[in-house]
Amino acid sequence: MTISNALFRGRVHRGTQQIGGSCIELEADGARILLDVGLPLDADGVSEELLPDVSGLQSDDPSLNAIVISHGHGDHWGLLPLCKPKIPLAMGAATARIMSAAAPFVPNFFVPEITFELIDRKLLQIGPFSITPYLVDHSAYDAYALTIEACGRRLFYSGDIRSHGRKGALFERLVNNPPTGIDTMLMEGSSLGRLDELAQFPTETEIETRLADAFRLPGFIMISASAQNIDRMVSIYRACKRTGRTLLLDLYAMEILRASGNSNLPNVGWPNLSIYVPEYQRRQIAKNKRFDLLQPYKSARIYREHLTDIADKTVMLFRPAMARDVEAAKLWDGARSIWSQWDGYLKEGPGAKLKADFAGRGIALDVLHTSGHASIADLKRLAKAINPATLIPIHTFEGDSFSKYFNNVTRRSDGEGWDV
Incomplete structure (x- = not known):
C-alpha cells in the first residue's frame, strides 16, 4: 500500500x-x-x-x-x-x-x-x-x-x-x-x-571473565552460542587462551569469521584454535560437492578420533546436530555445558529440547550471556x-x-x- x-x-x-x-x-x-x-x-x-x-x-x-x-x-x-x-x-x-x-x-x-x-x-x-x-x-x-x-x-x-x-x-x-x-x-x-531502569547488562568483557572462570573447571565443555555473534566468539576464544584450552570451531563459524574481512578475528594459525568438522557438515559438503569449504582449514583440523585425547583441554562450539559426534567420541561422562545466548530460547523449541536432553544425561546447562x-x-x-x-x-x-x-x-x- x-x-x-x-x-x-x-x-x-x-x-x-x-x-x-x-x-x-x-x-x-x-x-x-x-x-x-x-x-x-x-x-x-x-x-x-x-x-x-x-x-x-x-x-x-x-x-x-x-x-x-x-x-x-x-x-x-x-x-x-x-x-x-x-x-x-x-x-x-x-x-x-x-x-x-x-x-x-x-x-x-x-x-x-x-x-x-x-x-x-x-x-x-x-x-x-x-x-x-x-x-x-x-x-x-x-x-x-x-x-x-x-x-x-x-x-x-x-x-x-x-x-x-x-x-x-x-x-x-x-x-x-x-x-x-x-x-x-x-x-x-x-x-x-x-x-x-537503573540496571545494566553485563559487559562483553565481564562475560569473557565469567567464561574463563567456567573454563578453569575440569571436563569437556560444550558451549552453545551464535556463530554470528562475533563479539561472543572473541570472548570465548580469549577465555580459552586465558585458561589454556583449545577452542573447537566448526566450518560454519570459521566461514562467518572469515567473511567479516577482519584480520583481527580468530583464524587459521592462531594459537588455542582448531577446526572440527562435525559429521552432519561432512555429509552436507559431500552432498553439495562443496569440498572447497574444507580447503582453507586443512592445517588446523582436528578429527573425531582425536577428540577423546584432548577433551579435558577443549571447548567445543556446540549445536544439537553435534550430539552424535560427542556420543561417538565418548565425551558425555564429566562433560559440562554452557548456554551463551538469549535464555528465552530455552523455554520452547530446539533450546528446550536440548536442555531436556542434557538434563537426561545429568549435565547442567549454565547460562552465561548478555543482551x-x-x-x-x-x-x-x-x-x-x-x-x-x-x-x-x-x-x-x-x-x-x-x-x-x-x-x-x-x-x-x-x-x-x-x-x-
Missing part, C-alpha cells in the same frame, strides 16, 4: 507492538524505501502471509527505490527471500559477505547482491533520500543506525543498538557527536520490561543526545511504557501513516 499525501511520510508495518519482524516504509516525492523487512521472531517459518502490504515487494513498482537492511539478524532481513528479485538493496558489505557465507549451512538463507553499501558516516543518496549510516555496537557484526533526510525533514532510526559490547566506543561516539535537527526518532526498546540491546539507562542517554521532536517506540513489547522514561513520545500503530 503506497503512503499518500507525501512530503516525507512514514509507516511502521511491523514493530510498534513487538520485538522482531521490523519493517518501516518511508515515502518522499513519490519515491519509497523500506528500512528492514524482518521475519517475526514468533513465526513458524517463512511465509508470504508475513510480507507487509508494500507495493513493489512482489510486483513491479518503480517507486520502491530500495530496501535498506540495518544489520544481519533475521528479524530484520528474514523476509528478503520472498521479495521480488532485483529490488535494489542497501546494507553493509560485511553483512552481505556474512549472509553469503552462512548460505551453505542455514535454512532460509539469502545471498544478497547489494546495490548500495552502507559505510559509517558516509552519505548515501537513494532517490530523494539522503541516508547517513552510523556503525553501532550490537551483537550482529556490521550493524547501523540511520539518519534519513528528505523534503527538509530528518528521521533517525536506531536499528538495534547497545553500549556494553566490544564496540561500545561506537555508542559513546554517537551520543557525543549525534546527528542534529531530528524531527522523528524511531528507537528500539527491547530492554523495557526485561530490566530495571544485544541497550539498557534503559543507555536508551535514555541516546534519546537525550538525539533530542528528537517526536520519539516513536519500535522493536518493543513495552511501547506504552516509553513515556515513563523518554520525552516527546508518540505511540503509533502498525500500518498507521504519519508525517516525519
